[in-house]
Ligand SMILES: Nc1ncnc2c1ncn2[C@@H]1O[C@H](COP(=O)(O)OP(=O)(O)OP(=O)(O)O)[C@@H](O)[C@H]1O
């Protein structure tokens with residue numbers, strides 16, 4: 001079903017109107033330094049269009065996974081500063097989410113002004129399972145933009161979440177897909193409609209419980225499924241191997257065993273691992289075979305033999321989707337696996353394959369390792385969101401825009 005877009009809203013006219021924009025500013029941080037501004041840069045076309053049209057722009061976004069209460073570690077202050085630079089105008093940061101400061105600032109906006117609300121996940125109603133609670137937060141957001149307000153959904157990375165600022169608020173305001181959401185859907189549709197085979201998906205990262213379910217639906221659709229990163233250890237454990245103190249989803253070992261039985265010919269796991277004695281940049285490390293992870297050590301990267309094998313299986317692919325770094329690339333000692341996988345995918349792009357990298361940290365990995373964006377056909381802002389889209393799942397934040 002077609003959805004209304006930003007272009008439709010601009011044609012209706014937004015001058016002097018309050019427009020609530022949901023962006024995904026969940027950017028990787030080193031302290032308060034943004035290590036990859038990709039998601040901020042991707043939000044600029046929508047924001048600039050609204051500013052130029054004279055809207056009073058109020059942005060809501062999340063950062064990390066705070067526990068439903070204010071936590072300075074997860075403040076959007078670094079984002080407000082970077083956004084001000086990129087937009088060339090002052091972006092005010094409200095001191096709260098929908099409280100008295102946000103309300104006062106919203107009331108003081110003039111045409112073309114931009115207000116960023118503090119991390120929406122500081123309010124427990126945002127991620128509540130209780131619809132009435134989410135709705136009450138959505139209503140408070142609506143109050144900020146006023147009766148003739150509109151909602152623009154532009155945080156593609158979060159459209160798989162049924163949350164107040166993504167889903168419930170769209171039911172209360174005239175709603176439109178922003179430029180980023182529209183562009184992402186257009187590219188990802190190429191991976192679902194008529195995908196060129198062989199089709200490979202490369203998974204890694206740390207959101208293991210979130211993404212194991214994805215494998216169940218993707219495995220029958222792909223020709224190759226390469227698994228590295230924190231994701232790999234539950235599979236290694238399912239093969240009966242000891243994984244030391246590596247990231248492990250114990251309650252999913254049975255699921256992984258079943259997946260290996262059914263899709264063993266498609267799934268490729270690391271055969272060697274770089275293990276560390278602690279989760280630190282300067283940890284002691286050694287490379288061991290996957291079946292020889294010592295007790296008390298944790299796997300923080302895939303080893304060189306795994307990179308070689310993964311490179312070989314990916315080399316013939318015509319389509320590749322990659323989400324989740326193969327190791328803790330933020331620490332130089334554990335970045336080689338991710339670099340190797342990135343280079344293998346880049347080589348297939350050069351050979352004419354259609355390649356997509358998705359996810360906040362995956363895109364950051366590519367950039368911090370120094371690979372140009374042009375090494376990939378598309379760098380998506382969505383990790384979990386892209387994966388669920390590829391699975392063919394209904395994404396609440398997209399579905400609600402159809403109504
Ligand atoms: N073996 C490992 N153990 C622990 N953490 C790991 C391991 N391998 C990778 N990681 C971490 O995974 C994190 C990224 O995982 P994540 O699943 O969030 O990916 P993403 O690309 O950001 O996707 P999304 O957009 O869905 O969040 C990185 O910070 C990286 O350090």
Ligand SMILES: O=C(O)[C@H](O)COP(=O)(O)O
Nearest residue numbers: 024026157158360383384
């Ligand atoms: O980084 C992401 O994938 C999105 O910002 C969603 O974050 P979440 O997984 O914490 O909901």
